[in-house]
Amino acid sequence: MPKIVDHDQRRVELVGATWRIIAERGLDGATMRDIAAEAGFANGALKPYFPTKDQLLDFAFEHIVAQTNARMAAATEGRTGLDALRAYCHEILPLDDERLSEARVAIAFWQKALRDPSKAAVHARSMEQWREALGGLLGAAGFRGAEAHDGARPAPAAGLDAAVGAIMNLVLGAQITATLSPAQHGPDALVAQLDCLLDGLLSGADA
Template sequence: MPKIVDHDQRRLELVDATWRIIAQHGIEGATMREIALEAGFANGALKPYFPNKDELITFAFGHVFNRTNQRIAGTSAGKVGLEALRAFCQEVLPLDDDRIYEARIVIPFWQKALTDPAKAELHETSMNQWRSAMDGYLREARARGEVTASTSNEDIVNQLLSMLLGAQIVAAMSPGAHLPAQLSAQLDAYLLLLHAESRAA
């Protein structure tokens, strides 16, 4: 009887293998042959799923984005306002090995997106989803009196995104440069300013 193949599961196995190879050897070391070997497949077995490494990296980006969103949904459940916003940001910050590995997937995708309109659109759609979620948390926080800064929600969201994505770059390039405790402290200091501004006035 022929073996039934779970194609979605196989794709995820290939993405996980890509993740490990990039984390260990960088994007240039993530050849299709190395990825197949890491996943325990024959080299030709990748072709039906990902004809080339470019498509594999795109799928890996989507997988990382979905993983992050799943973590956010778990940690922000039952939270509102500033507490929910902090939980959101904590799941994007590279605070452990898994999230550093995620950054190492995201960065090569960004490089590809610079010259690939489809990838650029995928990235912008993903970031707009995050912007919308963060804006919602900020609206709740303002309604609860937790955020009183005169800075617009749009500017706050963009500042936070710059902080989060910048931290991913630093973590991927120099993982020992910023310890998780430092990144969390920087986030908390910024969030405190969103309320402290009006008190100082």
């Protein structure tokens, strides 16, 4: 009787191998042969799943976004306000080896997306989902926007967009700094930076 192959599981195994090879050798040094060997497959066995390394990278990026989303849902369940907002952001920050490996895949994907509109569109869709979620979490945490110079509040949407942008820049930028300078940007430092930003944004927020 022919062996039943779980194709979805094989794709996930290849993504895991991709993380390890990229982390060790970088994107340019990650050959399809090396990825296949790391996953325990013959080189030709990759072709039905990912004919090119570009397609494998696309799947790896979309997989880590889905994996991050699942962690976010679990981390924020039962939490409210600032606690939920912090927990959500922690799942993007590279605070452990798994999330640091995800960051390396994301950086490799960004490098390709600079010259590939289809990859840039995939990234934009994923990030818009995070932006919308952060906007809701900020509002639930009591964000009211900064005071304007004349004492009047700016339009809430404009203030919220800027706040969400600041958080996105921090958590995504942390993926680069933690990869390049881990000694200066370890987990404790990244959490402290996030707390500093959130405390500033939510200063004077409703209790």
